[in-house]
Amino acid sequence: MDSKKNAKKIIKKAKPEKIKEEPLVLQTLRGMKDILPIDQPYWEQVRRISERLARDYGFSRLDTPIVEFANLFSRSIGEGTDIVEKEMYTFLTRGADKVALRPELTAGNCRSYIQHGMNLLPKPVKIFSTGPVYRYDRPQEGRYREHYQVNFDAFGEQDPILDAQIIQLAHRLVQTFGIKTAQMQINSIGCQICRKDYKELLVNYLDSKKTKLCQDCRRRIETNPLRVLDCKEDKCSQVAALAPQSVDHLCEDCRNHFKTLLEYLDELDLPYIINPHLVRGLDYYTKTVFEILSSAEEGKKLSLGGGGRYDKLIKIMGGEDTPAIGFAIGVERIVAEMKRVQAKPYKPPRPKVFLAQLGNLAKKKSLKLFSELERNGILTAESFGRGSLKSQLKVANRLKVEFTLILGQKETLDGTVIVKNMATGAQETVSADKLIDLVKKKIKADNVVVYHN
RNA sequence: GCGGUCAUCGUCUAGCGGCUAAGACAUCGGUUUGUGGUACCGAGAAUCUGGGUCCGAUUCCCAGUGACCGCCCCA
Numbered sequence: 001m002d003s004k005k006n007a008k009k010i011i012k013k014a015k016p017e018k019i020k021e022e023p024l025v026l027q028t029l030r031g032m033k034d035i036l037p038i039d040q041p042y043w044e045q046v047r048r049i050s051e052r053l054a055r056d057y058g059f060s061r062l063d064t065p066i067v068e069f070a071n072l073f074s075r076s077i078g079e080g081t082d083i084v085e086k087e088m089y090t091f092l093t094r095g096a097d098k099v100a101l102r103p104e105l106t107a108g109n110c111r112s113y114i115q116h117g118m119n120l121l122p123k124p125v126k127i128f129s130t131g132p133v134y135r136y137d138r139p140q141e142g143r144y145r146e147h148y149q150v151n152f153d154a155f156g157e158q159d160p161i162l163d164a165q166i167i168q169l170a171h172r173l174v175q176t177f178g179i180k181t182a183q184m185q186i187n188s189i190g191c192q193i194c195r196k197d198y199k200e201l202l203v204n205y206l207d208s209k210k211t212k213l214c215q216d217c218r219r220r221i222e223t224n225p226l227r228v229l230d231c232k233e234d235k236c237s238q239v240a241a242l243a244p245q246s247v248d249h250l251c252e253d254c255r256n257h258f259k260t261l262l263e264y265l266d267e268l269d270l271p272y273i274i275n276p277h278l279v280r281g282l283d284y285y286t287k288t289v290f291e292i293l294s295s296a297e298e299g300k301k302l303s304l305g306g307g308g309r310y311d312k313l314i315k316i317m318g319g320e321d322t323p324a325i326g327f328a329i330g331v332e333r334i335v336a337e338m339k340r341v342q343a344k345p346y347k348p349p350r351p352k353v354f355l356a357q358l359g360n361l362a363k364k365k366s367l368k369l370f371s372e373l374e375r376n377g378i379l380t381a382e383s384f385g386r387g388s389l390k391s392q393l394k395v396a397n398r399l400k401v402e403f404t405l406i407l408g409q410k411e412t413l414d415g416t417v418i419v420k421n422m423a424t425g426a427q428e429t430v431s432a433d434k435l436i437d438l439v440k441k442k443i444k445a446d447n448v449v450v451y452h453n
Numbered sequence: 454g455c456g457g458u459c460a461u462c463g464u465c466u467a468g469c470g471g472c473u474a475a476g477a478c479a480u481c482g483g484u485u486u487g488u489g490g491u492a493c494c495g496a497g498a499a500u501c502u503g504g505g506u507c508c509g510a511u512u513c514c515c516a517g518u519g520a521c522c523g524c525c526c527c528a
């Protein structure tokens with residue numbers, strides 16, 4: 001590079017008004033959302049319950065990367081599906097790898113299962129995972145380009161008792177979130193063999209009724225005939241109502257599997273609805289599929305979660321033939337539903353003590369005192385930046401603490417602290433070295449949580 | 454990816470060609486110097502972005518952006 005050019009560059013940099021900078025857009029990207037502090041108690045509740053039930057049902061946590069090779073998803077979810085066809089965040093890296101942001105969690109879990117030889121672990125291998133997934137579609141309520149899923153997968157067990165247990169877990173999760181009215185819908189879409197036969201039968205039927213279907217459904221006969229079954233158009237659902245149903249055309253193995261599953265569910269007294277039109281959007285499902293619907297008014301029912309068996313997926317991906325089943329819930333939708341039905345969010349522990357300081361000397365000492373309180377498990381609030389005792393008491397009052405510790409100039413010199421009972425207003429002066437024990441005694445023991453010492 | 458509705462302080466709303474853009478809630482400060490509530494007083498805080506019409510645009514028109522709704526699909 002010649003020196004003239006360099007000189008020019010330097011001159012340019014010296015004149016900032018010449019540099020055209022993109023304006024800062026203070027806005028989340030389309031379909032992306034901040035999870036604000038005000039909403040965190042709901043999220044925390046979902047996290048805590050999910051983690052507890054995962055543990056109780058024997059699931060181990062697995063975290064996989066958000067970014068994977070793009071074809072991991074296209075192969076497993078299905079090339080023809082909408083998720084892969086038009087909703088994936090796919091891009092080339094600097095190293096020219098074709099990668100994608102994960103649109104769901106199961107594919108990555110399967111990859112990890114095969115990569116790390118988890119087939120050698122005792123079966124079933126139960127995997128719990130949670131995190132954000134990405135789909136580039138048009139946002140609306142309950143649908144985001146980034147959303148969080150809580151996901152459960154179990155590998156290596158084909159007995160329908162596992163299907164029943166997984167469905168029970170899904171049901172129990174939603175119940176425990178406080179959503180009592182959600183509806184469990186179940187169907188069996190058969191295995192590769194009987195589904196193929198059934199598809200032929202269905203296509204024949206639909207072709208014969210082609211004139212009575214909407215435009216979209218006529219197209220779907222070719223692309224995805226199963227989807228015609230849950231079209232919302234009146235005329236289509238009339239055709240669908242008389243269409244052959246997959247449950248009536250299962251092979252013997254699939255029929256027995258489904259029958260046994262239903263027996264287990266009945267034994268559990270788990271309420272469910274068999275929806276012969278329930279079809280899921282991912283190609284890898286076999287046999288059992290299920291979905292949990294919110295109880296919102298008709299037409300506004302959103303799926304809170306869903307899943308099913310995917311007995312051939314591991315083999316398709318190159319692992320040894322391994323039956324598997326799993327499901328995911330959408331956290332944003334769960335949170336929205338919890339709010340709608342007024343389910344209780346997580347209630348974080350509130351400080352019972354407020355530390356007020358007055359004067360420069362006391363202000364200096366207050367930081368250390370606060371730290372000592374914290375170390376002793378006494379959850380303490382403060383507002384050190386405020387000057388007047390009045391304004392600090394105002395904050396203490398608003399926080400509804402039981403006691404305010406007042407450290408002023410005089411107390412600091414005497415080595416004492418005032419303990420003020422906020423309910424009665426009564427005050428006592430105690431020596432600083434007895435303060436911790438006294439406060440511990442005054443507040444209830446269950447509010448003292450020591451993490452370390 | 455297609456169609457529709459909408460867009461004012463942090464939040465909820467008012468104004469609808471002529472502003473210094475109004476109010477409530479919230480926030481912060483104050484009502485005498487070391488004590489909470491209420492009340493009262495005060496402060497900060499907004500017309501999404503870019504064009505166009507007009508003497509003049511927050512208001513009307515167009516585009517962009519975003520939110521929401523319907524489809525498609527999905528959690």
